[in-house]
Amino acid sequence: MAIYPKLQNKPxxxxxxxxxVLTMIVFMxxxxNIVMFFVWAFGxxxxxxxxxxxxxxxxxxxxRLSV
Incomplete structure (x- = not known):
């Protein structure tokens, strides 16, 4: 008997x-786009x-590295 409730992993x-579409518009x-790119990537x-x-x-x- 565990006294801790089970955590539900919701997708x-x-x-x-x-x-x-909004994401693509912001990238334009x-x-x-640069600011939101990092906010969305690491937020x-x-x-x-x-x-x-x-x-x-x-x-x-x-x-960029291959060119």
Missing amino acids: PPVMTTGQW IPLV RGNPNRANFCKALFLFTLLV
């Missing part, structure tokens, strides 16, 4: 199409968006 909420705005927001930003960062870094 993160799925981002809607509108949220993805100069300077704002405590939606993990789907955070993983996307981290993957995009690695991809961008790879492209």
Whole structure:
């Protein structure tokens, strides 16, 4: 008998199409895109968006280093 309640691992909420469109629009705005890129990548927001930003960062870094 455990006296601690079981933690429920709920999956993160799925981002809607509108949220993805808004994300892409923000990435089109100069300077704002750089700030929001790091806020979304390393903040405590939606993990789907955070993983996307981290993957995009690695991809961008790879492209920049290969040129």
